[in-house]
Amino acid sequence: MNKPLKVIFAGTPEFAKVALQALIEQKNELNIDIVAVYTQPDRKAGRGQKLTASPVKELAIAHNIPVEQPESFSLKSENGHVSRGTLANYQPDVMIVAAYGLILPLGVLNTPTFGCLNIHGSLLPRWRGAAPIQRAILAGDDKTGITIMQMAQGLDTGDMLYKVECAITDTDTTQTIHDKLADLGGQAIITVLKDLQNYQAKAKKQDDDLANYAEKITTGEGEINWQNDAFNIQRQIRALNAFSYLSVEKNPNERIKILECKPIKADQTTVKTAGTVVSVGRNAILVACGKDKDGIQHLINITKMQWAGGKPLTAEQIANGDKLNDGDVFQ
CATH class of the missing domain: 3.10.25.10 (Formyl transferase, C-terminal domain)
Known part of the structure; x- marks a missing residue:
């Protein structure tokens, strides 16, 4: 049997937790070893403003997966140098990223053998950016989906490995589409990991002329x-x-x-x-x-x-x- 693929998962909210759960459930079939989970530092939440772990961190702890919560990967800070060193020490083959919330510099993107793959909640190049679900509904789009993308410098500009569509009905809300895409994201990344090198070999470049930017909602x-x-x-x-x-x-x-x-x-x-x-x-x-x-x-x-x-x-x-x-x- 081939050595398991060393996977690092980077994500923070419920959307990412669903994908991580899918990977955990399929790790034997996929022949992967989730060597670490990266997530945002604990934040104050609720009326008591208590420090609260992210949904991804809670799931990782429940499955005894090491958790890393760097503040930054920037080489302008000592913390950034340490964070990059820690990441390199895991010797990852691939990093799976889903709504992580932290900028990954080129040096980080190039650390894993097969780079970093992003689970993005739109049919790229439509709706790059922070709020793809809300922007798709506001625009009256009749469909959205998940794109598994090879991460590159730039805002969701990387080559596309795999897409799966999801209809938007006239009763769908941001929450219902979020839940559908979270499930599809988990399924999509499993599909890609089953034949990663083939999907990477057939990756398609995005047409920048068709790009729309999903700016953060105010x-x-x-x-x-x-x-x-x-x-x-x-x-x-x-x-x-x-x-x-x-x-x-x-x-x-x-x-x-x-x-x-x-x-x-x-x-x-x-x-x-x-x-x-x-x-x-x-x-x-x-x-x-x-x-x-x-x-x-x-x-x-x-x-x-x-x-x-x-x-x-x-x-x-x-x-x-x-x-x-x-x-x-x-x-």
């Missing part, structure tokens, strides 16, 4: 502009923690998250000003939106909302309370 992008058409607003709600404010005295500047909705065509004889709550019912809360490019107005049918500091509420729960009434207006 808080301001989550505020709903009710002058937009209902379909754009729905995509915003599905993609982001979308929110709005009610222009009523009892709720001054209180942020309200809109969690679930769907567009419906308005009765054109009763067109309302954008942002107006047309009706509060047990099955739906209807809010007027702006007109689309054809001059047609649609309503947003909201089925779940959340007031600041409160729990998510269904339309029925809201209808039974006094937080929202017909004729109220969102800013």
Whole structure:
């Protein structure tokens, strides 16, 4: 039997944990030895602001895999020199990277025998960068996927080894697509590792002319502009923690998250000003939106909302309370 492939896994959040779990479960079939896991340093989290290990670290510890948490790989710092030395001492054959969150300089990319492979949550070259899932939903894309990429200097610019597609339905949210892609990412990296040298030999360069950049989401992008058409607003709600404010005295500047909705065509004889709550019912809360490019107005049918500091509420729960009434207006 050939010697096991020495694998280092680098990742931090739940998305990466799913891939690591898949590798752990398939390590004997793949003939790999996961010699170390790299993840971000513990961060303060929660109301108590206690230092919390990443999901990837917790999984690695549970399986007795050594964990490394360098602050940097930069040669401008002593820590960076030490981090590179530690990495080299593992003598890795390949590094698998998934949402790690730390820049890997060229010297690190070249340390493993077969380089570093990235599990990226889009169909490259579309949506390079930090927020590919949210940007795909906001743009109205009907599909996304996973690309296994040979990492190179540059932002997600490396050669593509393998792709697998995932449909985006009109009810998918960032969370549902995240979960689908996390599973696909684990499956995809296993596929590639089963025949790594062949996939690397057939790697395809990206067409930079087709590239889109998925810039990091800002808080301001989550505020709903009710002058937009209902379909754009729905995509915003599905993609982001979308929110709005009610222009009523009892709720001054209180942020309200809109969690679930769907567009419906308005009765054109009763067109309302954008942002107006047309009706509060047990099955739906209807809010007027702006007109689309054809001059047609649609309503947003909201089925779940959340007031600041409160729990998510269904339309029925809201209808039974006094937080929202017909004729109220969102800013």
